[in-house]
Amino acid sequence: MIDQYILDGHKVVPCDDVLEWEKWFKKADRHVAVDTKNDVRVDTVFLGINHSFVLGAPLFFETRVFGGEHDDEMEQYSTWEEAAKGHQRMVKKCIEQL
Numbered sequence: 001m002i003d004q005y006i007l008d009g010h011k012v013v014p015c016d017d018v019l020e021w022e023k024w025f026k027k028a029d030r031h032v033a034v035d036t037k038n039d040v041r042v043d044t045v046f047l048g049i050n051h052s053f054v055l056g057a058p059l060f061f062e063t064r065v066f067g068g069e070h071d072d073e074m075e076q077y078s079t080w081e082e083a084a085k086g087h088q089r090m091v092k093k094c095i096e097q098l
Helices: 018-027 080-094
Strands: 005-008 011-014 031-037 040-046 061-066 074-077
Touching: 005 018, 031 080, 040 080, 061 080, 074 080
Parallel strands: none
Antiparallel strands: 005 011, 031 040, 040 061, 061 074
């Protein structure tokens, strides 16, 4: 079972070599999007591992809110496209209303 993944463009690709994964992970730009206003930041990133620890769709991306009334709110996604859309929803919810 492969535990780590890298990005090829926006596509999630399994990586069976832990050293190769670590090297990629340290230098890769894993951000899907970042938006900040005042003291609130919405950040969406590729995680590099599957965060779905139960049966179901894999979860490779995460949006997290830092600051404001929604501090530490989080959503996870399977694909880059889902993550980009989820990021925009979170920005509307947490930043555009400021």
